Amino acid sequence: MPQSEHGVTLASIYAARKRIAGQVTRTPLIRSVALSERFSAEVFLKLETCQPTGAFKLRGATNMIATLIERHGRDALAAGVTTASTGNHGRAVAYAASRLGVPATICLSTLVPANKVAAIEALGATVKRVGNSQDQAFEEVARLVAEASMTLIPPFDDPLIAAGQGTIGVELLEDQPDLDRVFVGLSGGGLLGGIGAALKGIHSRIQVTGISLSKGAAMWESLQAGHPVEVEEVESLGDSLGGGIGLDNRCTFALVREVMDDHFQVSEAAIAQAMVAMLADEKLLVEGAAAVGLAALEEHAIDIRGQKVALIVSGNGVSLETFDQARAIAQR
Incomplete structure (x- = not known):
């Protein structure tokens, strides 16, 4: 599929890398002794948990805001940037905007706990509490864009966002040029699509493996259908992989279809x-x-013997309560 359909190129990823340098952490790639022994392979962990906001989302948000400043000047963003997210993306936009000197408004429903509101406010953003659902929060985002001239920073479906996430792929190959395979969580497709574009652009032989939830896997269901489809979102320990990809998806559906080699779905127990x-x-x-990378290796008994493999450890946004739930499930 031509790259023009999604707008993400190796050149745009290298441009993003240069643009976000100094704003985003170059995260470590560590060899896991335990996993390497368990799978008779060289298993590496890419620790996006080391980002200041605890997740990879900071890369894409920083790249998009910085690019808009470069192209249109800071005055074009005087009204501020906006998005709706209770998790990694909201924190990333708040942090990136603050570092780049741009006002940010994060829209949250009234159901979002006070501690999450405080965490986003602590990063310098204005929080607007609107409605009783994420959908209603996004309605407020649309109003701010239309009526207050704010600029939307989408969570995944934009070439600048995907290129920012793709800088992970460049770092992977700088640290381990002879990687055989990379396991990446698949949700909206910005992370897998960006990393895949980088890896395939540098060494096309590298296998890109996507992992989705066993239920509510919007991108995977869309790929099976041949076009974006809606799926029912389900509660999951891997909640960051839930949600739709947008029926009007203009970037990541085509990108993931181009760069992903194979795919696995994982259960809650795994x-x-x-x-x-x-x-x-x-x-x-x-x-x-x-x-989910480790979950897929275990649940599907994937044979990686003798290979050099990287697992993308995408974020640390988990509460102790949720981890206790995971531990209880694992002990059943």
């Missing part, structure tokens, strides 16, 4: 067991979406 193993063996407390 995610829970992987979360517990990451803490026990790697001393890493991670969210469910960050553990």
